[in-house]
Amino acid sequence: MKQIAIVGSGTMGNGIAHTFAQFGYQVNLIDINEEALHHAVKTIGKNLDRQVTKGSITIADKEATLSRIHTTADLKAGVSQADLVVEAATENIELKLNIFRELDVYAKPEAILASNTSSISITQIAAVTGRGTQVIGMHFMNPVPVMKLVEVIRGYATSDETTNQIMAVSAKLDKVPVEVNDYPGFVANRILMPMINEAITTLFEGVAGVKEIDTVMKLGMAHPMGPLQLADFIGLDVCLAILQVLQQGFGQAKYAPCPLLINMVMAGKTGVKSGEGFYDYSQGIKEANVASKFLNQ
Numbered sequence: 137m138k139q140i141a142i143v144g145s146g147t148m149g150n151g152i153a154h155t156f157a158q159f160g161y162q163v164n165l166i167d168i169n170e171e172a173l174h175h176a177v178k179t180i181g182k183n184l185d186r187q188v189t190k191g192s193i194t195i196a197d198k199e200a201t202l203s204r205i206h207t208t209a210d211l212k213a214g215v216s217q218a219d220l221v222v223e224a225a226t227e228n229i230e231l232k233l234n235i236f237r238e239l240d241v242y243a244k245p246e247a248i249l250a251s252n253t254s255s256i257s258i259t260q261i262a263a264v265t266g267r268g269t270q271v272i273g274m275h276f277m278n279p280v281p282v283m284k285l286v287e288v289i290r291g292y293a294t295s296d297e298t299t300n301q302i303m304a305v306s307a308k309l310d311k312v313p314v315e316v317n318d319y320p321g322f323v324a325n326r327i328l329m330p331m332i333n334e335a336i337t338t339l340f341e342g343v344a345g346v347k348e349i350d351t352v353m354k355l356g357m358a359h360p361m362g363p364l365q366l367a368d369f370i371g372l373d374v375c376l377a378i379l380q381v382l383q384q385g386f387g388q389a390k391y392a393p394c395p396l397l398i399n400m401v402m403a404g405k406t407g408v409k410s411g412e413g414f415y416d417y418s419q420g421i422k423e424a425n426v427a428s429k430f431l432n433q
């Protein structure tokens with residue numbers, strides 16, 4: 137594998153592009169939104185600068201990495217030469233099914249089509265293509281250049297050959313791939329999202345404040361970040377979308393998203409990317425005024 141195409145240049149897409157390019161792959165980064173592409177390249181530059189400052193890469197490595205990343209809004213041109221396409225577009229099933237229908241037409245017949253989806257069925261995505269054996273989940277964690285795990289999700293039809301190739305390419309990125317089967321939320325989000333949802337419900341019910349909940353989990357459970365801040369980093373819209381997939385997929389009330397989460401997403405308070413979630417990121421990080429929005433306050 138030499139040529140990689142990444143579809144979607146948001147939080148995850150720019151990190152995935154950064155990582156492949158850093159390890160010598162040629163990357164086409166594709167987005168329908170030109171502004172998002174512009175923002176992604178700026179973010180990659182800043183993150184590479186941080187690696188230079190830490191001494192983990194040289195300035196020459198930074199320049200070489202950036203030179204391997206090409207951006208385009210043209211999906212067909214962007215994927216036509218790719219050996220591997222990693223889709224990291226918005227977590228919405230219809231949107232992803234449409235992208236995979238197009239990828240099946242535009243990508244080389246031998247290309248592997250991977251999705252970075254947090255929760256949507258790989259089996260369902262594969263079924264809209266004519267190459268189900270070559271469709272797989274490649275679930276990177278945020279921030280991609282830093283986090284070691286790649287959750288590799290085998291759909292019902294995914295072949296051993298495809299799985300082995302994705303395990304191998306993940307290892308070449310200095311990641312640790314873990315193979316799991318395709319059920320809602322896979323492993324990572326099936327466990328993480330109910331915890332985040334419970335933290336939001338704990339806040340919503342007035343059991344404790346934002347900082348208190350996060351501090352309990354940081355100092356008491358040795359989590360590096362509290363669940364509310366983690367939700368802000370993931371994106372509250374992404375958290376909501378994953379919980380809805382779990383709720384529909386398992387048909388159990390325990391996955392129902394907290395009304396506070398739904399309200400915050402509807403109000404556009406999606407966390408770090410919007411500047412505010414449970415914390416306000418406009419001037420440093422301070423607690424946002426979430427409690428005043430509760431029904432009983």
Ligand SMILES: NC(=O)c1ccc[n+]([C@@H]2O[C@H](COP(=O)([O-])OP(=O)(O)OC[C@H]3O[C@@H](n4cnc5c(N)ncnc54)[C@H](O)[C@@H]3O)[C@@H](O)[C@H]2O)c1
Nearest residue numbers: 144146147148167168169172224225226227253254278370
């Ligand atoms: N945010 C996280 O921490 C995280 C972690 C693991 C996996 N994921 C998954 O990664 C995927 C992307 O999430 P994100 O947080 O980067 O979202 P995001 O909202 O930051 O970025 C999504 C990008 O996709 C683009 N897009 C939408 N439709 C498109 C199309 N048809 N073609 C090309 N680009 C299109 C948007 O313009 C946007 O730039 C989702 O499936 C999400 O579940 C997210």
